[in-house]
Amino acid sequence: MPDARSRLFACKNIYDLSGTEALFVEAVKDSVLHHSRNCGFYAGLLKQRNFNIDLIRRAEDCAKIPAIPASFFKYHEVLSVSEDDIDVHATSSGTQGQKSQMFYDKNSISAGIHMVTNVMRYFGFISFWPTNYIMLGYEPSDENEMGSVKTAVGMTRFAPAIKKVFVLRHTASGYEINRFGILEALQRFGKEGWPLRLIGFPFYLYYMLKLMKDEGIEPLKLNKRSLVLLGGGWKQFDELTIEKGTLYEMTEEMLGIPMKNCRDFYSAVEHSVAYAECENHHMHAPIWSRVFIRDVRTLEPLGYGQPGFLSFVTPLVTSAPLTSVIMGDLAVMHEGKTCGCGIETPYFKVIGRAGTSRMRSCAIAASEFAGEVL
Amino acid sequence: MKEALSMLPAMLQADLEAREITPEMVIGAADKLSRSMRKEELAAALAATGMEYETAAGLVEQAITELGRPSLLKKLERELGNDPFTPVEVEKGVWEQYQPLGVLTHIAAGNAAGLPAMSVLEGLLAGNINLLKLPGGDEGISTLLLFMLVEAEPRLAPYIYVFDLPSHDVESIKALSNVSDGVAVWGSDAAVSGIRAITPPGTAIIEWGHKLSFGYVTKSGESEEALHGLATDICSTEQLLCSSPQCVYYETDDRYALLDFAQRFAKIMAQVSSRYPHARIDIHSQSEITAAVELARMEEVLGEKAVIRDSEYNWSVLVDYESGVKPSPLFRNVWIMPIKRENILDILRPNIGHLQTAGLACGDEEYEEIACLFFKSGVNRITLCGEMSRGYMGEPHDGAYALRRYVRRVSFRR
Numbered sequence: 001m002p003d004a005r006s007r008l009f010a011c012k013n014i015y016d017l018s019g020t021e022a023l024f025v026e027a028v029k030d031s032v033l034h035h036s037r038n039c040g041f042y043a044g045l046l047k048q049r050n051f052n053i054d055l056i057r058r059a060e061d062c063a064k065i066p067a068i069p070a071s072f073f074k075y076h077e078v079l080s081v082s083e084d085d086i087d088v089h090a091t092s093s094g095t096q097g098q099k100s101q102m103f104y105d106k107n108s109i110s111a112g113i114h115m116v117t118n119v120m121r122y123f124g125f126i127s128f129w130p131t132n133y134i135m136l137g138y139e140p141s142d143e144n145e146m147g148s149v150k151t152a153v154g155m156t157r158f159a160p161a162i163k164k165v166f167v168l169r170h171t172a173s174g175y176e177i178n179r180f181g182i183l184e185a186l187q188r189f190g191k192e193g194w195p196l197r198l199i200g201f202p203f204y205l206y207y208m209l210k211l212m213k214d215e216g217i218e219p220l221k222l223n224k225r226s227l228v229l230l231g232g233g234w235k236q237f238d239e240l241t242i243e244k245g246t247l248y249e250m251t252e253e254m255l256g257i258p259m260k261n262c263r264d265f266y267s268a269v270e271h272s273v274a275y276a277e278c279e280n281h282h283m284h285a286p287i288w289s290r291v292f293i294r295d296v297r298t299l300e301p302l303g304y305g306q307p308g309f310l311s312f313v314t315p316l317v318t319s320a321p322l323t324s325v326i327m328g329d330l331a332v333m334h335e336g337k338t339c340g341c342g343i344e345t346p347y348f349k350v351i352g353r354a355g356t357s358r359m360r361s362c363a364i365a366a367s368e369f370a371g372e373v374l
Numbered sequence: 375m376k377e378a379l380s381m382l383p384a385m386l387q388a389d390l391e392a393r394e395i396t397p398e399m400v401i402g403a404a405d406k407l408s409r410s411m412r413k414e415e416l417a418a419a420l421a422a423t424g425m426e427y428e429t430a431a432g433l434v435e436q437a438i439t440e441l442g443r444p445s446l447l448k449k450l451e452r453e454l455g456n457d458p459f460t461p462v463e464v465e466k467g468v469w470e471q472y473q474p475l476g477v478l479t480h481i482a483a484g485n486a487a488g489l490p491a492m493s494v495l496e497g498l499l500a501g502n503i504n505l506l507k508l509p510g511g512d513e514g515i516s517t518l519l520l521f522m523l524v525e526a527e528p529r530l531a532p533y534i535y536v537f538d539l540p541s542h543d544v545e546s547i548k549a550l551s552n553v554s555d556g557v558a559v560w561g562s563d564a565a566v567s568g569i570r571a572i573t574p575p576g577t578a579i580i581e582w583g584h585k586l587s588f589g590y591v592t593k594s595g596e597s598e599e600a601l602h603g604l605a606t607d608i609c610s611t612e613q614l615l616c617s618s619p620q621c622v623y624y625e626t627d628d629r630y631a632l633l634d635f636a637q638r639f640a641k642i643m644a645q646v647s648s649r650y651p652h653a654r655i656d657i658h659s660q661s662e663i664t665a666a667v668e669l670a671r672m673e674e675v676l677g678e679k680a681v682i683r684d685s686e687y688n689w690s691v692l693v694d695y696e697s698g699v700k701p702s703p704l705f706r707n708v709w710i711m712p713i714k715r716e717n718i719l720d721i722l723r724p725n726i727g728h729l730q731t732a733g734l735a736c737g738d739e740e741y742e743e744i745a746c747l748f749f750k751s752g753v754n755r756i757t758l759c760g761e762m763s764r765g766y767m768g769e770p771h772d773g774a775y776a777l778r779r780y781v782r783r784v785s786f787r788r
Contacts, residue, residue, distance in 0.1 A: 044675040069665055072672045296661040297687050307657060330661060355662030
């Protein structure tokens with residue numbers, strides 16, 4: 001029989017937390033044991049914390065597994081498999097400070113593909129209709145190792161592609177914005193009438209819609225099966241302070257894609273479980289992970305409505321000890337039934353980056369000294 | 375606002391033509407203000423903005439002293455000499471004197487209550503017309519102080535302009551710097567770079583940037599008193615001042631000796647920390663602290679760091695076996711690092727322009743050598759452990775007399 005982890009990632013009812021709890025706990029315990037046997041650092045960490053795996057009986061107990069800050073992986077390469085088994089090297093798309101990076105083996109990639117396929121199937125996003133694509137990000141190239149590029153390209157497998165147009169085109173001198181290419185493609189796709197999928201960074205969707213407005217291009221009425229799948233951080237908006245809702249409204253106005261077909265995904269190289277927005281734009285916890293919001297002082301798990309560190313437990317990755325991680329994001333968790341979309345698992349909202357206070361101090365701040373801390 | 379800014383050049387020209395400001399006018403007004411300040415009332419007002427009452431009372435007391443006639447006279451005399459605006463014959467037929475820069479813009483920072491007003495006061499003492507851009511989230515204390523100053527001496531009114539502009543309104547800030555002879559900028563590297571980018575060539579930029587300070591302890595200098603002093607410098611300021619220690623260097627190349635030192639220091643931190651009330655730490659600052667401490671705890675597993683943390687999370691002593699200059703996450707979380715005397719320049723020098731105070735505890739025979747190395751590395755202030763944030767009137771700030779940066783030395787031959 002396949003191991004607990006493979007069975008968990010093959011599950012199609014992706015929000016049945018209670019029905020899969022035993023499987024989840026078994027997979028997580030296997031994951032902890034795997035990393036402690038194959039990663040010296042992880043074994044040392046469990047020893048430092050006197051961690052006793054027998055205390056993990058229910059999913060909620062998983063919060064007790066020592067959690068590693070995602071930033072740790074920016075500075076240290078720690079693996080739980082031999083280097084020969086590494087299949088994919090992915091980096092974060094961050095533009096400032098130290099980039100995150102992660103190494104994945106075949107095992108992790110295959111579970112990840114199962115996971116994403118199940119998400120797309122759950123929401124009815126797997127389609128046999130020929131589809132055009134506008135990729136809101138980088139065109140793949142040999143040098144580009146960003147996780148977001150690999151994911152975005154992977155996401156084009158769920159509806160047969162007629163044509164793919166990239167917002168950032170790879171040229172001999174590096175990346176450049178394909179301004180005319182995308183405007184021309186949009187108008188052509190509008191006339192052709194096939195569904196269009198826009199996939200990638202929210203920032204480039206905003207850029208594109210704004211470009212349409214600035215150039216006086218008439219709003220399009222795209223095929224109603226068209227989809228917008230976003231991911232990879234809203235960081236670029238820090239200065240612009242554009243709201244997600246505003247962006248979706250603009251999309252509906254300029255492209256005719258209904259707001260419920262616009263979905264953002266949360267994911268990171270240190271935690272590659274994909275959290276898809278439901279039709280009400282909430283990110284519910286799926287069966288592959290447990291989401292804990294932790295007190296920013298004690299790291300103890302908090303209840304609904306209280307802000308803290310976003311942290312996750314998942315058995316997804318076998319190549320590095322990512323079983324329990326604390327992200328550099330602050331978030332709040334809400335009770336599932338308050339959403340109303342029919343999915344009953346709790347959902348989280350990211351409220352900002354950790355450690356980005358405007359320090360009222362004249363002592364030099366860590367953020368201006370060495371890039372981000374987390 | 376645009377309209378007001380468009381009228382500014384004409385107004386400034388009229389002010390400049392009519393200029394008759396003297397240091398005595400400013401000192402007289404400040405002294406009157408100082409006498410009229412009611413300590414309890416002001417401390418309570420400050421405390422209402424979120425500051426601990428004791429800290430607020432201390433600040434008010436300091437402001438009352440600094441605004442008093444004796445302090446300001448001393449400052450003026452030390453920084454610009456006696457009668458600075460009267461010509462002195464330096465050679466036969468050649469005369470020199472100080473002149474104000476003219477129009478001085480202050481881009482103020484919000485880290486200390488009332489600091490923007492103090493910056494303007496320095497500009498006034500040097501005879502300038504001052505355009506103050508308030509920091510974001512200003513609670514109005516500076517505006518109130520300046521208002522009271524003008525009430526005390528109405529003739530100062532044409533020398534003070536206050537602008538409540540958001541920092542991202544680059545066009546308006548540019549308009550201010552375009553009509554200024556100098557721009558004094560307080561704040562982060564980002565703020566300083568921003569001002570450098572928009573200030574026309576030929577306009578003086580006076581930078582008061584963020585700084586980093588540290589403690590330095592040698593074997594022969596270590597004493598309970600010194601460690602107690604450093605812990606006090608840390609806890610009493612929450613490490614929020616540019617003179618507060620972010621790191622403490624211990625002269626050793628032995629890991630165990632360093633860890634022992636850290637443990638001795640942690641014991642003293644525990645005692646001292648309990649004596650000072652805690653600042654309210656918001657979720658962002660707290661998450662920065664926890665993130666830094668947790669990262670260090672991970673690296674402890676790798677043998678790169680060691681963490682000694684209070685069980686109530688009120689303070690931590692973070693040991694990095696690798697030496698370097700690094701800011702702490704503030705609020706009683708301090709780095710301890712090993713150092714060898716021959717590496718001081720190597721380690722400190724890359725941070726030139728960012729260093730400020732060193733709290734030094736060493737033997738008498740070591741003092742000169744170490745102090746000399748500090749100054750060569752860009753440190754501007756060496757003091758005793760426990761006195762790191764204590765200044766004196768007329769003290770140079772970040773390596774310069776502020777008033778001298780707000781004036782020109784002019785000459786004439788007749």
